[in-house]
Structures are given as structure tokens and as C-alpha cells.
Amino acid sequence: MKIAVASGKGGTGKTTVAVNLALSLNNIQLLDCDVEEPDCQHFLGLDLEDDEVVESFLPLISEEKCDLCGKCAELCAWNAIVVTPQKALVFSELCSGCALCKHVCPREAILEGGKVLGKIQGGRNNVEFYQGVLAIGEPFSSPVIRAVKKKSKENKNTIIDAPPGNGCPAVTAVEDTDFCILVTEPTPFGLHDLKFSIRMINELEIPYAVIINRAGIGDNKVEKYCDREEIPILMTIPYDRKIAHLYSQGIPFVKEMSRWKDKFVALYDKITEMIP
Structure with a gap:
């Protein structure tokens, strides 16, 4: 229970x-x-030990593949991606880790990176x-x-x-x-x-x-x-x-x-x- x-x-x-x-x-x-x-x-009164690192998806944008279409930025509800005429920028602090940008990118220019959110500690x-x-x-x-x-x-x-x-x-x-x-x-x-x-x-x-x-x-x-x-x-x-x-x-x-x-x-x- x-x-x-x-x-x-x-x-x-x-x-x-x-x-x-x-x-x-x-x-x-x-x-x-x-x-x-x-x-x-x-x-x-426990001596805690690190048990697990908690990570989430963080987009990494391939400059070779990205054609700056802006679809990822358009669909990001958190405004974590901004596409300028020169470059696509990722603001990791705003990213929720949903990975929608990766799935909608027509050029497969978004790679999967990792962001550490925290950790789990345990003891007994x-x-x-x-x-x-x-x-x-x-x-x-x-x-x-x-x-x-x-x-x-x-x-x-x-x-x-x-x-x-x-x-x-x-x-x-x-x-x-x-x-x-x-x-x-x-x-x-x-x-x-x-x-x-x-x-x-x-x-x-x-x-x-x-x-x-x-x-x-x-x-x-x-x-x-x-x-x-x-x-x-x-x-x-x-x-x-x-x-x-x-x-x-x-x-x-x-x-x-x-x-x-x-x-x-x-x-x-x-x-x-x-x-x-």
C-alpha cells in the first residue's frame, strides 16, 4: 500500500x-x-549513499544538418529553443525534457543530450x-x-x-x-x-x-x-x-x-x- x-x-x-x-x-x-x-x-540517523543520477533529455543541435527552419522553436511550449538567421540556440534552463523538438525536426538535426536534474540517495x-x-x-x-x-x-x-x-x-x-x-x-x-x-x-x-x-x-x-x-x-x-x-x-x-x-x-x- x-x-x-x-x-x-x-x-x-x-x-x-x-x-x-x-x-x-x-x-x-x-x-x-x-x-x-x-x-x-x-x-x-542514516548514512546515505548516492543511488542514482536523474537525467532528462536535452537537445543538441547539429549545425551541419540544421537548415534553420524553425519548426522546433515554433512547437516548443517552453521557449527553450530560439532560431536566429545564423544559428539555433538551446536554453537548457527552460527545457522540460519532452523531446518533442527531436521528433518534429524534418532534418533529424536534433541529437539527444543529457541534463542532470538531481540524484537519489538511499539508506536503511x-x-x-x-x-x-x-x-x-x-x-x-x-x-x-x-x-x-x-x-x-x-x-x-x-x-x-x-x-x-x-x-x-x-x-x-x-x-x-x-x-x-x-x-x-x-x-x-x-x-x-x-x-x-x-x-x-x-x-x-x-x-x-x-x-x-x-x-x-x-x-x-x-x-x-x-x-x-x-x-x-x-x-x-x-x-x-x-x-x-x-x-x-x-x-x-x-x-x-x-x-x-x-x-x-x-x-x-x-x-x-x-x-x-
């Missing part, structure tokens, strides 16, 4: 939930798909862990996220720590999963962004439920909204000094507060009942 842990905004406790849930289960993988800022490893103890690391300055994170998700194994339960927000990276991480946990906080900002996340998940037609983190710091509008919309709340995690102290030391709180491990196991059991 693949469970994505997502949130409409950063800082709600998404990684906290993903790590503590993974450490509470057996036969588990944890995939950190927040490739711009992967941070699950800070709580796992009682959790098999992989994270994606986006290359500095690279604007396209979705291919790296897809590469991390390919590490998922059918014979293991997989927890996916998704990027925050509701854009392409979050959609890429959440799509094709069996269930999505939406982590929020009891604040006006938390509720506002939760609503956008729910719209995203409904479009993807994935079963979901909510966890409220840092309960007690705000109001009860999230609970009222979920009750009105008949959205299950799987768990509330209190605004607790001990949890915060452990977090500041990079210690998952299920390691020091054993009752929470039982609660995360029960949460997993609830999820299995909610999946059609």
Missing part, C-alpha cells in the same frame, strides 16, 4: 507525521519526495529510505519525484513524504497512491490551504483524511469544517513541549513516547479500512 503525506502549506508537520508513521510500522519504505528540501534523513536500518535531491537551480522537480517513486516495492508498505502546496510537484508525489493523509494546523492559514489541498485530492480521486498537528494553538474551525464536509480526522497531535523538544533534537517522538507508536499503528489500521 502506498500512503502519501501531504499538506497545503509548509511547516504543518508533514515530515513529522511521515517519519513517525514509518517508524511505527513493519516492512516499510519511506520515500522523501520533497526534493527541493528533503529532511526526513535528519530524523532517521529498520526503514528502507530513499530521498530525491534536486540539482541547484533546476526548476523542474517532477522528474526527480517520479524517479524516487519508482523505488517503491510491491511487497512493502510505502510512505511518501510529498512536497508542500498543490502545484505540479505535489500532484506528482500524490498521484497513483492508495491514500493521502492531509496534515494541517488549527489556524486560519492551515484551514485556507487545507481547502485547496482537498480540491486537488478530489480531482485525483484518491481517498483521504486529515491529521491536525499542534492542536491547541489556534481555534476549532478546522474541526468544524471537516465535520460539516464529512471529512474524517484520523488523529490530532497536541502542541506539546516534549514533542517540540524531541523534534529540535532530530528525535522522532514515537521513539521516546511509546503510546504514540500504538496510535500510529491504529491510524494505519483505520486507513486500511477506508481504502475501497
Whole structure:
């Protein structure tokens, strides 16, 4: 089973939930798909090793074959190719790697080059862990996220720590999963962004439920909204000094507060009942 842990905004406790849930289960993988800022490893105490380099197509134009017809530039949705009267220019920072230019070139003047998008690192103890690391300055994170998700194994339960927000990276991480946990906080900002996340998940037609983190710091509008919309709340995690102290030391709180491990196991059991 693949469970994505997502949130409409950063800082709600998404990684906290993903790590503590993974450490509470057996036969588990944890995939950190927040490739711009992967941070699950800070709580796992693993020595990570480079596992794979993630590359994408980058056009290389043969000046001998190119007749400057401009068809590649005309069809490039990203404006990554500009054809001047003297030369065809490729702007690698804009290229999405779709390779459409290569397929439409009537002179077969576009050759296949490679662009490094990032890498995958891995390690394991009682959790098999992989994270994606986006290359500095690279604007396209979705291919790296897809590469991390390919590490998922059918014979293991997989927890996916998704990027925050509701854009392409979050959609890429959440799509094709069996269930999505939406982590929020009891604040006006938390509720506002939760609503956008729910719209995203409904479009993807994935079963979901909510966890409220840092309960007690705000109001009860999230609970009222979920009750009105008949959205299950799987768990509330209190605004607790001990949890915060452990977090500041990079210690998952299920390691020091054993009752929470039982609660995360029960949460997993609830999820299995909610999946059609």
C-alpha cells in the first residue's frame, strides 16, 4: 500500500507525521519526495549513499544538418529553443525534457543530450529510505519525484513524504497512491490551504483524511469544517513541549513516547479500512 503525506502549506508537520508513521510500522519504505528540501534523513540517523543520477533529455543541435527552419522553436511550449538567421540556440534552463523538438525536426538535426536534474540517495536500518535531491537551480522537480517513486516495492508498505502546496510537484508525489493523509494546523492559514489541498485530492480521486498537528494553538474551525464536509480526522497531535523538544533534537517522538507508536499503528489500521 502506498500512503502519501501531504499538506497545503509548509511547516504543518508533514515530515513529522511521515517519519513517525514509518517508524511505527513493519516492512516499510519511506520515500522523501520533497526534493527541493528533503529532511526526513535528519530524523532517521542514516548514512546515505548516492543511488542514482536523474537525467532528462536535452537537445543538441547539429549545425551541419540544421537548415534553420524553425519548426522546433515554433512547437516548443517552453521557449527553450530560439532560431536566429545564423544559428539555433538551446536554453537548457527552460527545457522540460519532452523531446518533442527531436521528433518534429524534418532534418533529424536534433541529437539527444543529457541534463542532470538531481540524484537519489538511499539508506536503511529498520526503514528502507530513499530521498530525491534536486540539482541547484533546476526548476523542474517532477522528474526527480517520479524517479524516487519508482523505488517503491510491491511487497512493502510505502510512505511518501510529498512536497508542500498543490502545484505540479505535489500532484506528482500524490498521484497513483492508495491514500493521502492531509496534515494541517488549527489556524486560519492551515484551514485556507487545507481547502485547496482537498480540491486537488478530489480531482485525483484518491481517498483521504486529515491529521491536525499542534492542536491547541489556534481555534476549532478546522474541526468544524471537516465535520460539516464529512471529512474524517484520523488523529490530532497536541502542541506539546516534549514533542517540540524531541523534534529540535532530530528525535522522532514515537521513539521516546511509546503510546504514540500504538496510535500510529491504529491510524494505519483505520486507513486500511477506508481504502475501497
